[in-house]
Amino acid sequence: MNNFRELSRKKLKQRGVQIDDIVALVYELQKDFCPTLAKETCLQAVNDVLEKREVAFAILTGIELDLGAENNQLNEINDVIKDDYSLYGIDEILALSIVNVHGSIALTNFGFLDKTKPGIIGNLEEEGKQKDKCHTFLDDIVCAIVSSAASKVAHDYENKKVL
Amino acid sequence: MNNFRELSRKKLKQRGVQIDDIVALVYELQKDFCPTLAKETCLQAVNDVLEKREVAFAILTGIELDLGAENNQLNEINDVIKDDYSLYGIDEILALSIVNVHGSIALTNFGFLDKTKPGIIGNLEEEGKQKDKCHTFLDDIVCAIVSSAASKVAHDYENKKVL
Amino acid sequence: MNNFRELSRKKLKQRGVQIDDIVALVYELQKDFCPTLAKETCLQAVNDVLEKREVAFAILTGIELDLGAENNQLNEINDVIKDDYSLYGIDEILALSIVNVHGSIALTNFGFLDKTKPGIIGNLEEEGKQKDKCHTFLDDIVCAIVSSAASKVAHDYENKKVL
Amino acid sequence: MNNFRELSRKKLKQRGVQIDDIVALVYELQKDFCPTLAKETCLQAVNDVLEKREVAFAILTGIELDLGAENNQLNEINDVIKDDYSLYGIDEILALSIVNVHGSIALTNFGFLDKTKPGIIGNLEEEGKQKDKCHTFLDDIVCAIVSSAASKVAHDYENKKVL
Numbered sequence: 001m002n003n004f005r006e007l008s009r010k011k012l013k014q015r016g017v018q019i020d021d022i023v024a025l026v027y028e029l030q031k032d033f034c035p036t037l038a039k040e041t042c043l044q045a046v047n048d049v050l051e052k053r054e055v056a057f058a059i060l061t062g063i064e065l066d067l068g069a070e071n072n073q074l075n076e077i078n079d080v081i082k083d084d085y086s087l088y089g090i091d092e093i094l095a096l097s098i099v100n101v102h103g104s105i106a107l108t109n110f111g112f113l114d115k116t117k118p119g120i121i122g123n124l125e126e127e128g129k130q131k132d133k134c135h136t137f138l139d140d141i142v143c144a145i146v147s148s149a150a151s152k153v154a155h156d157y158e159n160k161k162v163l
Numbered sequence: 164m165n166n167f168r169e170l171s172r173k174k175l176k177q178r179g180v181q182i183d184d185i186v187a188l189v190y191e192l193q194k195d196f197c198p199t200l201a202k203e204t205c206l207q208a209v210n211d212v213l214e215k216r217e218v219a220f221a222i223l224t225g226i227e228l229d230l231g232a233e234n235n236q237l238n239e240i241n242d243v244i245k246d247d248y249s250l251y252g253i254d255e256i257l258a259l260s261i262v263n264v265h266g267s268i269a270l271t272n273f274g275f276l277d278k279t280k281p282g283i284i285g286n287l288e289e290e291g292k293q294k295d296k297c298h299t300f301l302d303d304i305v306c307a308i309v310s311s312a313a314s315k316v317a318h319d320y321e322n323k324k325v326l
Numbered sequence: 327m328n329n330f331r332e333l334s335r336k337k338l339k340q341r342g343v344q345i346d347d348i349v350a351l352v353y354e355l356q357k358d359f360c361p362t363l364a365k366e367t368c369l370q371a372v373n374d375v376l377e378k379r380e381v382a383f384a385i386l387t388g389i390e391l392d393l394g395a396e397n398n399q400l401n402e403i404n405d406v407i408k409d410d411y412s413l414y415g416i417d418e419i420l421a422l423s424i425v426n427v428h429g430s431i432a433l434t435n436f437g438f439l440d441k442t443k444p445g446i447i448g449n450l451e452e453e454g455k456q457k458d459k460c461h462t463f464l465d466d467i468v469c470a471i472v473s474s475a476a477s478k479v480a481h482d483y484e485n486k487k488v489l
Numbered sequence: 490m491n492n493f494r495e496l497s498r499k500k501l502k503q504r505g506v507q508i509d510d511i512v513a514l515v516y517e518l519q520k521d522f523c524p525t526l527a528k529e530t531c532l533q534a535v536n537d538v539l540e541k542r543e544v545a546f547a548i549l550t551g552i553e554l555d556l557g558a559e560n561n562q563l564n565e566i567n568d569v570i571k572d573d574y575s576l577y578g579i580d581e582i583l584a585l586s587i588v589n590v591h592g593s594i595a596l597t598n599f600g601f602l603d604k605t606k607p608g609i610i611g612n613l614e615e616e617g618k619q620k621d622k623c624h625t626f627l628d629d630i631v632c633a634i635v636s637s638a639a640s641k642v643a644h645d646y647e648n649k650k651v652l
Contacts, residue, residue, distance in 0.1 A: 089267040093420065094419065097419040107270075228554075
């Protein structure tokens with residue numbers, strides 16, 4: 001299983017997603033709510049999210065489908081995925097497997113990021129519009145990792161404050 | 164059951180939410196995606212959402228808890244609800260019972276509305292901060308109705324286009 | 327879109343799932359709660375479920391992954407899917423995109439079917455254990471269609487009774 | 490916050506749910522999958538589940554609504570809750586706030602327990618049928634704690650095996 005965690009990190013990198021890009025968005029989301037927040041804390045939260053089994057499997061499965069569509073190897077749904085058809089919906093569902101295990105703050109952050117597409121999320125979406133590229137699943141997965149890590153930061157911050 | 168649908172509409176009104184306020188937000192959310200969208204279509208979608216059994220029960224249960232907290236009739240969790248404690252999370256969960264049955268577009272819209280709080284949603288939140296008022300559940304429920312109706316509009320629009 | 331609905335039905339059949347098998351399980355699940363239930367009513371409910379966009383896309387995406395694993399065309403996760411690894415979890419998540427839009431009765435029925443595996447669901451699981459076959463996603467998808475149709479039957483039955 | 494965790498445990502006990510009853514069901518669910526499983530391990534998993542903020546709040550909110558219905562203090566929905574109306578659905582939704590954060594095994598176990606009602610779950614349901622008792626939310630909450638702890642046991646068991 002350690003293996004899958006390593007593989008999912010490697011795959012994110014291969015597809016153009018740096019851990020630093022993710023950490024930057026977590027920091028942006030939470031800095032107003034947690035005034036003393038350090039980037040280091042956000043990095044730790046991202047690492048915690050990536051440590052979960054479901055997260056590794058969601059990343060690997062989503063990128064698998066992106067790659068399949070990119071290389072025109074899928075059947076009936078190839079173009080639906082490649083063109084990021086707005087009512088496809090399975091990309092958001094896969095990302096929810098990450099978000100769900102991180103509670104309701106993760107969920108509302110996810111919807112916000114998915115609509116506003118800041119930083120790396122918008123970049124992935126733009127790149128995915130190129131003819132030979134597909135990031136239909138990956139951009140939602142990154143939204144999910146960011147929003148889950150942000151939720152972790154919020155909960156840990158509160159725990160320290162009130163315990 | 165018709166009865167509960169009527170009661171849930173009446174209760175929304177009693178708590179300061181007009182159907183027109185909801186329709187206005189649905190229109191705002193979808194007008195850029197559906198260029199020929201009419202307000203009438205948004206109203207129909209809101210009515211369809213309010214026709215569902217789960218929606219009526221979620222509205223009545225949420226407002227019940229808001230009222231209980233407002234009147235200091237709840238036990239251990241009275242202040243958590245009255246103060247709209249940000250990590251409470253049960254308000255979002257109840258709203259999700261509405262959102263879930265309307266698919267993944269409803270879900271991402273919900274998160275967006277919950278963070279940006281446009282129109283009546285922001286008004287409810289402001290009013291809820293007054294000492295004798297509690298809209299902890301209601302503002303999330305309105306987010307859920309708006310985002311679900313917006314999802315319905317998007318799906319119906321697409322159906323007409325491509326069938 | 328009509329096209330995708332047709333394609334998803336065709337694909338179910340190609341993979342060994344007959345509509346009659348699904349209808350039989352819906353009837354079994356609901357007959358004790360709805361004493362006058364007819365098979366015809368169950369068939370209508372199954373057809374209604376299969377009419378939904380999310381359902382067609384979930385079916386096509388899940389079978390795509392099963393086929394990919396069966397033909398050893400996937401990358402890192404090929405064996406996880408092919409061996410139906412019990413902690414993979416993405417198969418249940420994909421099925422939930424069907425279940426979620428059908429309310430909480432659909433959800434509890436889904437868990438029950440997934441554990442007890444009656445009829446065609448158990449057959450698919452058995453067949454999937456063969457070396458050259460993979461039904462990791464398909465058995466969960468069938469659970470989801472059955473439980474969603476059963477939920478529809480329950481709600482429609484109640485509507486007729488109490489309206 | 491520690492306070493709410495303590496309060497939720499106390500409240501469970503007041504309403505007739507012993508930690509031992511929960512542990513017994515977790516053991517029953519997992520003993521076939523984890524042959525060397527000890528009761529002690531199940532107890533630890535239950536404690537871990539009860540340590541989560543969302544879980545404490547879901548318990549306190551659900552019991553609040555049960556008590557309100559029991560004492561006829563709720564408005565429109567008092568009888569829907571008191572009679573445990575099968576299509577109410579909000580009781581399952583509240584329980585899902587516990588289940589969701591524990592992954593997809595928790596979810597399928599939840600549906601199974603909710604249909605089969607073993608041990609304390611069935612006892613609560615029976616007791617709830619008495620005229621002056623209401624356990625509409627509590628029986629689902631107990632299902633959720635058991636299934637979440639069972640999922641934790643499964644994941645931890647696997648982690649030890651394959652790391």
